Amino acid sequence: MKAWSLLLVLLVALPLVVGVVNLPTHDAPDAPIHTGVGVRYLERGVEETGNKNLVTAVLLNYRGFDTFFEVIVIFTALAAVLALPRGSAARPGGFPEEAAHEADGAGGRPAEAAREANGAGVPVSPVVSYVVRLMAPFMAMFALAMLFRGHVTPGGGFQAAAVFAAIFIALGLVLGPARVAELVPDDWRPWLQGAAPLAFALIAAIGWRLTGAFLGFPTDDHTAQEAMGLFLEVGIALGGGVILARLFLEMET
């Protein structure tokens, strides 16, 4: 088994190494990567998109269509986790499809016992709890700073989303998942977790009206451009944060 794995890895490694060592040297200024389409972004990106951070310019403006479906991917992850069966006990009455497959599938050891053996569910120390609650507002401010300065400094919607999620998760560990879940009202939840794709769809439609192109940004109106960009970033941060936090809560409960 071990030997076969090694052989397989070597079999994959050899062509990959051949592939990469024959690429143009990556540091050289005349490598195709530095003379290709990127040149225009570096030369005209700020003027065309109003973003001094060109990574943000590429993400939101030039290749916004990719980012649209990137946020769809994390929405897919959430839908996937929600669509999976929950709990460990077989459903009384059962579903034939399931039963037909799994009638003989070894009655599993109760998960709860395993959980206790691992020491999960031990109450968090008061100091940790205090520190987390103290830190939460500051972390939120940090996230907001990243969010709103993303067009001139590193950072942006996704990073802010991850920090927002981190706040949720930390609070969830301290206060218990149920209390954190209450922070988002049930009626808002479906809208909030779809905030990122919905923001994209809205901006795409607005851009369509303004410029005649799907997801187009008016290149001559920097205020409109900046507003649209900011709207997207807020959508990503909100939607991404809620989804990442929800993934945590779903797995925790």
Add this chain to the structure above:
Amino acid sequence: MNGGWAEALPWTIVVPMVGAVLTPVVAARRPRWAGAWAWAVLLAASLLASGLVYRLATDGPFAYDVGGWAQPYGIELRFDHFSAWVLPLLLLFVVIVPFSWRYLDHVMPDERRPAFYALLLLNAGGMIGFCVTGDFFNLFVFTEVVSLSSYALVAVGGRGLAAFAALKYLFIGAVSSLLMLFATAQLFALTGSLNMADVAGRLAEVGGGPAVMVAFAAYAVSFMVKTAMFPVHVWLPDAHAIAPSPVSAVLSGMVVKIGIVGMLRVYQVFFAADVLELGAFNQTLVWLGAISIVMGAFFAIFQDDIKLMLAYSTISNIGYIVLGLGLASPYAVIGASVHVFNHALIKATLFLAAGAIIHQTGLRTLSDLRGIARRMPQTSAAMAVGAVSIVGLPPTAGFVCKWYIALGAFESGQAPFGFALVFGALFIFVYYVRMLNAFYFQEPVHDVVLEAEEAPWSMRAPVVVLATLCLVLGVLGGIPLAFVEPAVLDLLPFWGN
């Protein structure tokens, strides 16, 4: 560039996606509305798609610049004859979704329906995007949407074994996606561009070399995994057999085809650039295809579980398509391109019919289901039509494609593969005869079978519609063939050999 029906191109992708995001909103109060909502969304998307096909038929291939950026600086969507596959794809979804309404009753509790239909819509949207994008990185993003939703759809119906099959699929699929990302990065490092047409132009300037070859190979292996060809097919049978039947129809009929479409895209780029000698690669495809045909058929014979048998039969049919592509002669490639569609139709018929039987009886093995035709005559008849189609007997949809591929084998002077194809069809014939024999001519052994009732109309109607289409397309088989012909003839001069 933009204008007219081309404006509908991005919306065709976005409508199912946003529909998916809104599913939990729509179904917040009544989870069962999710199914109807998904159906309405797919119907809307197929209207848009028919507009696209109309424009394609009148004006030829067209493109759309997302965000209005001139190429190669933005993302380009292209709609050519291979992209036209999105219309039949959406129409199949439109037929499959009503089937799933009742079917889900025994698969999952109501509260999980919104998430299920969201996944189904995401899957559809991802495939549409995959077929129409003209940008390599965008292709990767859509691959991920399709793959991730497929992994989850496999696991929705069961607990242990379904989750295990889905996880196996996930691991193999994730490695293949990673290879694809690697190949994209490598092409970018070589050319400094991501737009397919632009990459082709720049590759022609750069010329061939080991790095180009490795990038091509990485794409090829990645797509082979997605199509489940012979050496990398191991994930398919379990995943497709254990998924709920409507999902099996989607996965087996359509999701595996994105590998084929992706391969065609990569072919378009690498052949237009004329940087690789692909004769050897095509020959490899021919061999792998032939092995897939025989092996898939061989394993199918020994399966007692109907859905497992159908899953193995998918491997063998993918073999036909790959063999056709590898033969690289006009007849074979046309046959293969059309079989992409016909196999989807036939497999959907078979999986849905099998699903209806499983739903009504709770049984899924041939030995338990003996004599079911007496109690479920319409469903069994649909199953029989599907079986005859997939074997490739004359009055049905399967015949035309296989006939073309066989002609192609003789045309390109590779007669032995033509015989392999016929031989494979014989194998397939054996196992479907076994199935029909069990259904029609054996005495029932199970009490459930004796008391089984015909499926409710919302499940019967889709099955009957699909089976009828199998027959109709057998008679009108020339239409899709004539449709893809110009695209194939455009592509072929670059094809190597």
Add this chain to the structure above:
Amino acid sequence: MSDVFDAVMLTLLIATAVSVARARDLLAAVVIFSLYSLTMTLVWQHRGAPDVAMTEAAVGAGVTTVLFFITIARTTRREKR
């Protein structure tokens, strides 16, 4: 200076990756994996990709690690042989 930094980081990367593979305790493996991600973060920060570095630190090292922790708490901590 830069070369020294590179050499240290690259060694650290390989060392952490191999340790992830060798660790029997899954919790330890996950912690080492987050160390691997963080090392990668430093390398990227150093090489002119601060955006990527921040995202990897927050998502790759942060969220992924937490998700792994929850899973370990709900499943098992030991890798059997």
Add this chain to the structure above:
Amino acid sequence: MLLFGLDLDYVLVIVLFCVGLYMLVSKSNLLKKLLGLNVMETAVFAFIVTSGMIEGGDPPILVAGTAAPYASPIPQAMVLTGIVVAVSVTAVALALIVQIHAHFGTIEVDELKELP
């Protein structure tokens, strides 16, 4: 960094990729396999970031205090997308692993295969 004419950064990335692949194929524990997948993913991201570097380059953020040459922004945008995709795949895989453990009481492939 070049050594013996080999682009060491690139080769290192492949080494990391292979360590991950080895974990994925040889380990029996599902969590270990998933960690291997994550190691591979990070390695590919490192490959992409590396390919966009430039000698003496600054980050592609055009504010006062930085000067050309700049690293290419496109690979960085690609990696950002890739990271988000990777965490999504990981989340789904972990949810599946939890299910498998709840049902079979083990997450070792060796033991899962021996079950009836």
